[in-house]
Amino acid sequence: MTQPSPxxxxxxxxxxxxxxxxxxxxxxxxxxxIVLAMIVGAGLIALRGVNPLLAYQALFDGAxxxxxxxxxxxxxxxxxxxxxxxxxxxxxxxxFNVGAEGQLYIGAIASTYVGLKFANLPGYLxxxxxxxxxxxxxxxxxxxxxxxxxxxxxxxxxxxxxxNYIATFLVSYLVxxxxxxxxxxxxQTAMLPAQAWLVHILPRTRLHAGLIxxxxxxxxxxxxxxxxxxxxxxRVVGKNPIAAQAAGIKVNWILLSAxxxxxxxxxxAGFGEAAGPQxxxxxxxxxxxxxxxxVVALLGQLNPLGVLAAAILFGGLEVGATTMESAxxxxxxxxxxxxxxxxxxxIGRGAFDLIRQKLHREKKLEQRT
Amino acid sequence: xxxxxSFLTSPVVSGFFSASMRLAAPILLAALGGIYNERxxxxxxxxxxxxxxxxxxxxTIGHITGSLWLGVLAAALTGVLLGLIxxxxxxxxxxxxxxxxxxxxxxxxxLASFLYRLFYGLGLQPRGSDYGIWNIPGLSQIxxxxxxxxxQSPLVYLTYLIIAVSFIVVFRxxxxxxxxxxxxxxxxxxxxxxxxxxxxxxSMVISGALCxxxxxxxxxxxxxxxxxxxxxxxxxxxxxxxxxxxxxxLGLLAAALMFGAxxxxxxxxxxxxxxxxxxxxxxxxxLLTIVVxxxxxxxxxxxxxxxxxxxxxxxxx
Numbered sequence: 037m038t039q040p041s042p043x044x045x046x047x048x049x050x051x052x053x054x055x056x057x058x059x060x061x062x063x064x065x066x067x068x069x070i071v072l073a074m075i076v077g078a079g080l081i082a083l084r085g086v087n088p089l090l091a092y093q094a095l096f097d098g099a100x101x102x103x104x105x106x107x108x109x110x111x112x113x114x115x116x117x118x119x120x121x122x123x124x125x126x127x128x129x130x131x132f133n134v135g136a137e138g139q140l141y142i143g144a145i146a147s148t149y150v151g152l153k154f155a156n157l158p159g160y161l162x163x164x165x166x167x168x169x170x171x172x173x174x175x176x177x178x179x180x181x182x183x184x185x186x187x188x189x190x191x192x193x194x195x196x197x198x199x200n201y202i203a204t205f206l207v208s209y210l211v212x213x214x215x216x217x218x219x220x221x222x223x224q225t226a227m228l229p230a231q232a233w234l235v236h237i238l239p240r241t242r243l244h245a246g247l248i249x250x251x252x253x254x255x256x257x258x259x260x261x262x263x264x265x266x267x268x269x270x271r272v273v274g275k276n277p278i279a280a281q282a283a284g285i286k287v288n289w290i291l292l293s294a295x296x297x298x299x300x301x302x303x304x305a306g307f308g309e310a311a312g313p314q315x316x317x318x319x320x321x322x323x324x325x326x327x328x329x330x331v332v333a334l335l336g337q338l339n340p341l342g343v344l345a346a347a348i349l350f351g352g353l354e355v356g357a358t359t360m361e362s363a364x365x366x367x368x369x370x371x372x373x374x375x376x377x378x379x380x381x382x383i384g385r386g387a388f389d390l391i392r393q394k395l396h397r398e399k400k401l402e403q404r405t
Numbered sequence: 406x407x408x409x410x411s412f413l414t415s416p417v418v419s420g421f422f423s424a425s426m427r428l429a430a431p432i433l434l435a436a437l438g439g440i441y442n443e444r445x446x447x448x449x450x451x452x453x454x455x456x457x458x459x460x461x462x463x464x465t466i467g468h469i470t471g472s473l474w475l476g477v478l479a480a481a482l483t484g485v486l487l488g489l490i491x492x493x494x495x496x497x498x499x500x501x502x503x504x505x506x507x508x509x510x511x512x513x514x515x516l517a518s519f520l521y522r523l524f525y526g527l528g529l530q531p532r533g534s535d536y537g538i539w540n541i542p543g544l545s546q547i548x549x550x551x552x553x554x555x556x557q558s559p560l561v562y563l564t565y566l567i568i569a570v571s572f573i574v575v576f577r578x579x580x581x582x583x584x585x586x587x588x589x590x591x592x593x594x595x596x597x598x599x600x601x602x603x604x605x606x607x608s609m610v611i612s613g614a615l616c617x618x619x620x621x622x623x624x625x626x627x628x629x630x631x632x633x634x635x636x637x638x639x640x641x642x643x644x645x646x647x648x649x650x651x652x653x654x655l656g657l658l659a660a661a662l663m664f665g666a667x668x669x670x671x672x673x674x675x676x677x678x679x680x681x682x683x684x685x686x687x688x689x690x691x692l693l694t695i696v697v698x699x700x701x702x703x704x705x706x707x708x709x710x711x712x713x714x715x716x717x718x719x720x721x722x
Contacts, residue, residue, distance in 0.1 A: 084523060132503050190699040193450070193503060197641050198691040209684035327511055334504065367522040372515025379508045383500045384493075 062337050069381035077374040081366050091366050098359020099352030107241030111313055113351030115305040117250040119329035120343040121257045122301030127338055129294035130274040135196025136302040137326025138203030139174040143303025144310040145207050146173035148225050148317035151232040159231030167307055174303015175296040182295040186288040211319050223319030234312045246308035257340035270294050302326060331379045350375060414548045421669050422553040427627060429665025430564050431619040435643035436657045437567055438615030440575060443652055445608035446588035446710040450506020451491045453640025454513030455484045455613050456620030461517045463621025464533055464631040465524055473536040473625060480621035481614040488613020496605045499714040518633050533629040558626040568654045588708030591715040602717050645694045648702040667693050
C-alpha cells in the first residue's frame, strides 16, 4: 500500500459505516431470527399458563446469572462448538453431515478405551494420545459415509443418520459388555486415570480445559477455511462442484476429506465429554449435542468464530432450560423448539426480501397510474 | 410339501409375516407420499418430523375421541400443515431443501416432546385404545398370505387403497403426467400450461398427509402409546425405500416389506436370546438401509429437476 487510494486514505470513518460493518445483513438477520423465535416461544410458554417474562428471567438466570451458571453454560457450549465447527467444514464443502452425534459417541468411546488401556502413561502423553484417537475414530466413522458417497453415490445425509443409530447401539453394547466397569450394574466404563482428566480452569466450578480446545479449534478452522488451499477448495466445491472439477480440483477427495475432518472434530467433542465432565464413558454421554450442533453451525453462519458464539448462546439456553423447568414448571423442550425456530426463521429470511420486492413493485405500479 | 406348508402356517412363522406387514406400513405410507413430491421435483427431507408430529397428534385425537379415523384425519392434517411450511421454504423461498428439511425434523422432535408434556403432564403414560383388526372374509383364510395381508388393522387396508390410487394417479392420469413433467422439465411443463408451483405445493400436501398417517400408524395401531422420538429414523428409512422402490407404488410395497421383515426379525430374535447381543439386532434395519442405499439404488432414476428450484415465469433459477 504505497499509494493509498482516496477510499482508504480518508482520515476518519463515519459512525454509520462502523454500524453498517457491525450490523451486516448476516448479523442483523441472525439477531432478528433470535428475537422472533423468542416471541413464538413466549406464546408457547403462555399456553402453559406461565408468564413468559418470568420464564425468560429464570432461563437467563440459570444460563448466565452467576459464575457457576456461566461455567455450566460454557461446559455445554464446548461440545456444541467442536461438533458445530465440524458440521461447518462439511456443509462448506456441500456435504450434509448429520452424523455428528454418532461420531461424538465413537470418539468418546475410543478415547476412553485408550485412556484406560494406557493408564500408566503420564498426562502430557496420554491426553494427546486420547485426543488423536478420538479424532481418528470420529473421522473414520464419518469416512464410512464419505466413501459410500464418493464410490457409490449414496446419500451421506441418510447414511450418517443411520450411522448415528448404529453408533449408539454399539456404545450401548460396549458399556454393558466388554468395557463395562467391573462390578457395576450401570452402562458405563471404569473411571479414567486422574492424569487423563481435563483440568479445571475456573476455581470452584466444573469448567474444564475443553473450552480452551474449542476456542483454539475455532481459530484454526477459520484460518484453514480462508487461508489455505484445502480450505479454498472446500469452499469452491461447496459453491459449485462442477466448476471445481473443471478447474482441476479433486472434488471426491475434497468431499471425503471434509467429511472426515468434520467427523474428527465431532469425535474430539466426544473426548471432551469423556475426559471433561464425566471422567469416563457413559451410555448416554450426549443428549443430542450432535444434532444441536447442526443448528449451531447454521446460526453461526457457517463461520467458525460465529459458531463458537452460537454455541455459547445455545449452551446457555440448554442450561437455563433446566433451571426454568424447575423454577416455573415450563417443560425444557420449549427451549429446543426456540432453538430450531431460530434456524427456520434464519432460513426463511428470504421471505422478507419477497415481501419488500412485492411492496416495491406495487409502489411502482401506483406511481405509473 | 406338507411340511413346508405346516411350517409356514405355524403360529410363529405366520406371526412373523403378519408383523412384517405391520412394521412395514408406517414407512410405506411415508414413502408413498414421497412419490408425489419427488416426482414433482421437490425433496421432502422433513418426513421424519412429519411422521413424529402425526404420531403425537393422531394419538392424542384418537385418545380423546376414541375414534381411529378421527385420529388418522388429525394426523394427516398435521402433516399437511408441515408439508405446506416446508413447501414454502423450498418452493417459494428457494431455501436449501436438505437444510430446511433437517431443520423441520429437529424442530418437530422438540415440539412433539413439548406438546406431549403440555397435553399429559409428567404423570403416567396414557394408553390409547386398541382399535382391533379386521379379517377380510375369505381372503384372510388363505395360508401365509391371509395372516400377512388380510388379518390386519383397517389402516393397513387404507394403505393398500393408497397404493392402488397412487399407481393410477401417477401412471394413468393426466395430472400424474403433469407431476412427472414438473419433475423432469419444469420450464417445458410451464409452457404446456402446467402450473409448476401449484403442482409442487399439492405434491407436498399429499406427501405431508401420508407422512402424518404413517406416523399415526405407529402410535395408534403398532403400539397404542406415544413415546419421545418414537419414529426413530423411519422418516429417513422411508427416503431410502423410495429410492429402492424406484418411486413406484408397487416397488415401494416390496421394499417396505423387506424392511418390515428385518424389523420383525430383530424383535423376535431379541426374545429368543440366540447369543447375539440385542444391540446388534437393533442395528439391523439401519445397517440394511445403508447397504441398500449404497449398493442397490441406481442414481440415474432421479427426476431431472429433483431438488432444483423453479422460478415461475422466469425459467429455472
